[in-house]
Amino acid sequence: MAPLSHAHQRTWSINRFEGPSASCTAPLSLRLRGRLDPHALRQAVRDVVVRHASLRTLVDEVDGVPHQRVLDPDQVEIPWQEHEVTEAELPGRLRAEVRREFDPAHEIPVRAALFRLGEQDAVLLLPLHRTAADGRSPGPLAEDLTAAYTARCDAQRPPWAPLPVPCAEDTLRQRDLPRGDERDALPVELDEELTGEVRQLALRAGATVSTVLQAGLAGLLSGLGAGDGVPGASPAGEALLFQVRLALRDDVRPAFDPPGLTVCDEPVDMGASRFDLFLNLVERTGADGTNRIDGVVEYATGLLDRDTVAGLVERWRHTLRLWVAAPDTPIGALDLLNDRTALRPWPGRGRVADRVTGTIPGRFAAVAAERPDAVALVAADGAGSWTYGELDRWANRIAHRLRARGAGPHRRVALLMERSPLMVAAVLGTLKAGACYVPVDPTGPRARTDLLLASLGPAVVVDERLAEEALDGDPSSPPDLDGLDGGHLAYVMYTSGSTGTPAGVEVTHRNVLALVDDPCWTDGAHERVLVHSPQTFDASAYELWVPLLRGGTAVLAPPGNLDAARLATLVAEREVTALWLGSGLFDLVTRHHPRSLARVRAVWAGGDVLSPAAVRRLLDGDGTPTVVNGYGPTETTVFAARYPMASPDRCRDPLPIGEPMAHSRLFVLDDRLRQVPRGVAGELYIGGDGVARGYANRPGATSERFVADPFGRPGDRMYRTGDLVRWNHDGQLEFLGRADDQVKLRGLRVEPAEVEAALRRRDGVAQAAVVAREDGHGERRLVAYVVPEVPDADASEHVEKWRAIYDSMYGDTAPHDTGIGDDFTGWNSSYTREPIPLSEMLRWRASAVERVRGLRARRVLEIGVGSGLLLGPLALETEAYWGTDFSEPVIERLRAQVGADPRLKDRVTLRCQPADVADGVPAEYFDTVVLNSVVQYFPDAAYLSGVLDVALDRLAPGGRIVIGDVRNHGTLREFLTAVHHAQRPGDEPSAVRAAIERAVLGQTELVLDPGFFTEWADARRDVVAVDIRLKPGPSRNELTRHRYEVVLHKRSSRATHLADVRTLTWGSDVHRLSGLEAELARHGGRLRLARIPNARLVDEAAECGVPAAAEGTPLDPHALETWGGEHGCTVLCTWSAEAPGWFEAVLLPAGGTHCYGGVYRPMDTRARQLANTPAASRRVSKLPAVLRQDLAAELPDHMVPGDIVVIARMPMTDRGEIDRAALAGPTATRH
Template sequence: MIPLSHAQRRLWFLCRDGDPSGLHNIPVGLRLRGDLDRAALAAALADVTDRHEALRTVFPDEDGCPRQHVLEPGAAPDLTVTVCPAAEHGERARSAAGRPFDVATEVPLRAHLFTDAADEHQLLLVLHHIAGDGASLDVLVHDLAAAYTARVLGGDAKWPELPVQYPDFALWQQEVLGDAADPESLHARQLDHWTGALAGLPEEHALPTDRPRPAVASYRGAVVSAEAGAAVHAGLAALARERHATPFMAVQAAFAALLTRLGAGTDLPLGCPVDGRDDEALHDLVGLFVDTVVVRADTSGDPAFTEVLDRVRDAVLDAHAHRDLPFDALVERLNPPRSPGRHPLFQIAVASQRDAHDEPVFPGLRVETEAVRTDTAKFDLTLEVDERHDPATGAPTGIGLALEYAADLFDAETAQRLLDRLVRLAAAVAHDPAAPIAALDLLTPAERADLAHGWQGAPAQPHATTVDALFTARAAAHPERTAAVCAGREASYGELDALSDRLAARLARLGVRHGDTVAVLMDRSVELIAATLGALKAGAAYLPLDAAAPPARSAAIVAEAGAAVLITDAGSVPDLGVRHTLRVDDSGDGKGSDGGTAPDRAAAHPEALAYVMYTSGSTGTPKGVAVSHREVVALAVDRRWRGGAHERVLFRSPHAFDASTYELWVPLLNGGLVVIAPPGDLDVPALAALMQEQRVTGTFLTATLFNELADRCPERLATLVEVMTGGEAASPAAVRRVREHCPGTTVTNAYGPTETTTFAATFAMAPGAPLPDGQVPIGRPMDGTCLHILDDRLAPVPPGVTGELYIAGTGLARGYLGRPGLTAERFVACPAGPPGARMYRTGDLARWNTAGQVEYLGRADRQVKIRGLRIEPGEIENVIAGHPSVGRAAVTVVPTAAGPALAGYAVPAAGAAPTRPSCAGICGPNCPTTWCR
């Protein structure tokens, strides 16, 4: 009994429990046209099997240790013949090529002949990888042709005797490598080299996928292809000569640069096969001589492509200089965290196709070699590079590119886009190799058009007016229509208009003029709306204050905003440093006893400041977002509000929160009605009862409140036409529950920071529409709004690639009041807009999906690096929160003895109590295995 070579041992252990996918089968097809002698073909098959011991070797298990057992000559596989129409040959061949081997008992070669019983035949040879490699197929096919020729002519094949057989190589390999325990052995020296070369290697690439990595890979796969033309080929070849590299190295470097640009990271381990047939005695032998080395491509620092090529060249040469160490020995030594869902050390491979051989000659037959795919994929991605040259001159004629992809992770469209981008990038670097890789254009013209126009918001409706002027116009058209209802009290548009006029007059008498700021500290009420309108009619901007905020915080806000007047409904208020306090009460302003003339509004302009709303700052100091009338009006007249869903809107947010902008101005500036919630926070039953009692048609609920309603009483939302949620990532489980209990209600995920006037994008899930799988997108922009997902150079990233989200358009605030430095930092020039256009840097990570919807991925400043991987905790939070048993989720970083780790926390959904194992089950199928264990 003979030991296995190192490569055979690894394959044997991989196949020990079966290989149901036929992953390690290597098929080749021969299209034969003419009069085929089947008996001669069967005899030739036996001749070839006798010639190569590897083709008649089985690999039994001897007490847990595999051994090679070479069968006696005559152990050839049967030639299986199937008579069927020629049109079926290809499909039948693909099916047969995927049938697994039992390497312990079955010889590692099969032969199938599909024939139409006339002159159309397809011969399929399937070699198990444990017995051979790609080069072995060439040897096998040409030996078979020689044997067939001899048999047809009535003789025996006249081969030169093989100097060695594969078992000799296996024994020789052990001798050359030596004992790993001997520090002077080749095995030990190369092991030391690789241990240093691969120190700190990322466990897994970060390339975005269409689906989370499964816990166990299915190895289902497919192939897409593309072609780089002769000009690109010639350019890469010339560049390679200049950099003392090969064209294949140039393609490897281009692939590494592309992967980096697509989000895979800058430390890229690429698997590369290497042929071990260095000795001439092995050239004509069938056997497994190929092994794999890891080429660590470094693209850090946004280098020029020439620098990337130099780095890849050096990495390839270094890997080849130390290629004697078997890959399985390297894996055993490094002992990376294992997972049945991915390949160890690398998941992306690059291979160069072998030089084309002449077609084999079968007498009396026209022969054409055909590739036969098994619909499998060993790795996440494998790029196969086929350089083509003019047979007469040797000039480059093009590069064939094939990308094998794991169907567990990628869709065919994604794989094809990736390969097409590689062709574009290769053309770009062939033209300008000195360009930094981040500057290389990856977008197709169609994608550029989608990102610039097709996926952006419709043009905003032109309304050169102010908030108060538009409200007054609505009041003049329908003075008797109810504008607001609060605790049984109704106020018409006419009444609200008159009340706000009187308050504006009082403000004018206190010296309020255009451009001033008026603070408002009131409970939710009709008077609050009137006070807000009154400040606007006086030409001022309103400054809503949070009644729950500490007085010192409110005083600091008032001072920074320069508010001289405070409108309040309280009997006593803390000293906020204002010159005047205007108290609103029912007995005065409500009945018109304190009359006056409203100020002249002729000077009002859409660019005038409408409000200043303070949000928390990262430094702990509140920052005031200054918003003009134009932005508020643009929000209110957006076309998405048409259709009646927002005729009766609930006002439940604190006045100082930006959701109140929607709750007040969308209904009031469109002739709708505001349902005013009682002061303070409402519990879920009270809120649900209020919405039902007042027949609310549209509302905005924070994600936390929406999730709680979905858990406790989702059916109470059935009276709503549309419920909007936002502020955090939407819970898919909560959305599903509401849709199940409220089939007639549209659920909308709304997104927008205060700096973009409440809403910048929405994703509406209308009744009957399918819900998204997994994460709920934030959708597409509002009218007049543009969403730009950009890289560090402020260039648009391709669809599917993560970048930072920037927002431009009509909803953009002026900036931060009194903070020019912060305004300049967050409101930056928009490279996609006209001169002077700005965009807001959100600090959020996002990506476009293929449907043109934006997916929110979390905060840029929450990214953490664990075991060499950059991870966004928010993405894992979305996965956990997406499970039906989970209400809310949080993920944070905790210290452990092995270094920082991620810890997930889940709040059970109503009626559920997830246990620790079930939480692990939630993450396992939906997150990369390096993230959750």
């Protein structure tokens, strides 16, 4: 048996884990007309299978590892069937046969079936599995079949020559195995004229015809919303990354041309698609010399329908025609709309309506004059009601008082008032004074209120007291408003801003009147409209002005936010006929209080994606309300589109946002501001009289979002929404998502960037990301993720904490309880919390001793000597052994033990001092400095660097620093995940992820990426070599899985550098240990193996959700080291910088130097976190509570994140942007 090739291994894995698939079949189907010899044909098929070893290869699995096994010719049984069928039955029989799946472990990758339709009419079908065939295989296969059939008809064996390449590289073998869906196919053709023009374009460009066709397809798909990088494939390679394929082949039919038969292709509808879209084309030359390109387009029916594909083909032809007519035009600049796909103007789109005239106070005065005694306002809490006449006189008095204080046209009045009849009078009075009103929440954060007022510069700030004072003494007639027109500002409504500060949207009188004049309000449903939205939310403009400017009644809810129960009660008691509900509140009311809406005639809902289930609940219940999915940004004056539903059959999933309001014009445009075809995604732009003036005092933002309207009057502008939408075939607009990160919460727009900016302004925050997530009840809320800013670590506090721990651990232990180096107190397993088995600790200690002993150490300084685990076995082999430790009880205990042994008394020196202090320790004296299992207690990487500098100064030239038991930062998450699963095996994945992030931040021990040591050494001229290796030994515990050892060699050492040793990849170049000896000999006894899956870490990596990206069989480093010992070579195992779950091994002749450099090959460390900061862990744990308190003082309640999750690092995309999709969801444990 032979190992699988790189591609065959991938193919086997897909077939094994996804199961067999009919899409893995490549059929050769030939129509045979004439006198056929079935026996000779069957023999010929067998001859071909015998000739090609790949057609008689099975895949066996031994211990989970696949191998290919080529059957001997006499072992091969070729499946052969013969059937009598009719012409009508043939397509179905062919389809059924090609959809029969292959089992590569038990059957060869080819079958044969002969379908006879008459005496001289038959179809030969050869289904081929794609492990042995690709799209080009039928050609050589048919040629061989012709030779074999011709020979067998003459009772001869085929006279062919041996194959020129071994079977493992046979051209019939395919590199990849795609997997597909149910599919269908349509014919496609480029006529002679277009084919010729495409040929000429290819010739001028120095490209192939296939390249032109594929570029046209890619340009089309990009223009239709597939993005700038469209993954596609040509016949040379098929990979799972490709969803679209275009294949163009010459008109070379399979060369099966036996005597006595006329042969042509027989189409086969496989019913399975290897790609979402596959254009399978042939370039043909007719008998008259004309050229054309034709073929079929296959498509996955689960993704595309027939009309869509037909339209796509037509647009592709249209794109090619445009391109050949203007070959110098960039393909992205071609207009994809043609006569068949051009948008016809649906109602409201493309129509420029007459300008709305008048002002809000003028319109209100007219209504009040016509209906002075009609009720304008009703307090829902029963406080009273006000007629139009009373409200008009009330507002006039306020207007006079405001004019006296400086209010007037082009001036702003800030209204710090809660919802009340007095607030309505103040709003109307402001407008009657000629000014515009700016609602400000009086209960909001003081800092935000101060920010708004400072940016506004209002002429007057109105609160409850000032408004009440204006009710007495001033004339009740309106002030003079000469010069006020529809272009003046009516209000400024502040929304969340993407730049980090709120954005004030300036709305004019014309904007509001355009909304009010929409014919949709003429059905009488808005007689009594509930006013309950926050006055700082633009829905309040609908709630006030639609009833008050059309003679209806505004029903005012009490101040504050209403819950669903209270709102339902008010609607029923006050006989509300129309209201607005945010999508979340709409869902709650229809779920728990649907009967409260039975007498309501119109429910406008939205602000976020509206639930179809909630709409159906209401429409299926009592009453006859009309539900309207209302859509519109604040910048287009409340509503720009609507989708009314009066019956359940209008309720779709997802719900459209509908057609334009009368004052709006909607355009779905590409990035060149061209309209895109129906069904194609684009960005929504809104024109018309509802488009606001812009953003207050922000000309840059205004020019970015309010752009020139190329479809309207000169000077018109349209608003760029940032919403991705498309027109469906019914002329309704469908919402697809956002082109940016903006979200809606409780109907209020929130720019996460504003919240992120507020977080980044806080002390202790380095990075921040804010996303919207749904909780268990389907409610959306903000979740903030912050990476803490690590201040200068309080190193002394951290060191003192560990000193106290060790003082306590060893202070009460009698000196002679154990021998020197035999005390393993405190060495407990993190997985079980139980002591690590003594046998494993002894092996661990023995390997550490051997590492130092192998360096021929004579004068040793051990920093952090502890209980003498290394001193005990090594001191007698040295001339001098110095030990330091920061714990006085530890030193005193060890000093007593040393003093009791006369052999040690004169060669061992012990001192109590911190690791970074060198007092009393001779410089350039020691040949070896040891820090074994001690650096994890250092407060940060800077402290470790200082200690290493001290150690380097203590070394004599040619000496080395040995750092043992270093915890690996690269495998920290795998380790913590395994510990969590061991201690809390039943936790949900989301809970585990959040717990791991907290554990990473809460680490009180220093963990280091191997790259830290190479970076440290690169900055010091005295260091000539860095030798980083995995922990040796057969044990599988946290010490061997997640720790490593480092040797830093000082100048004057003669180093052997290994970075450039010949590298082979495990699983690709070398598959098993049995083949390693030959490779080693071939490369002169020096070899590096890379990308070896570390068998010690496989299970923990799987628990952590890390994919096994390497293709080779996992290997234990100890097994490789044992193999080296048995074969007379030295094996140095180290981490792989490519992935923490891999390792590398350098194999060398035995007996070499003890000074190696370049064992570990670092990658660019600039983008990697090389160490944590244990000293900061305590401060980080308090960060969420502090941040929440700070944000509450600056932001409105709905913008304060419901959860603040502290993470160690922000996930990033390949483009260097925050990968928001990769942020783990918060758990029930809230910060």
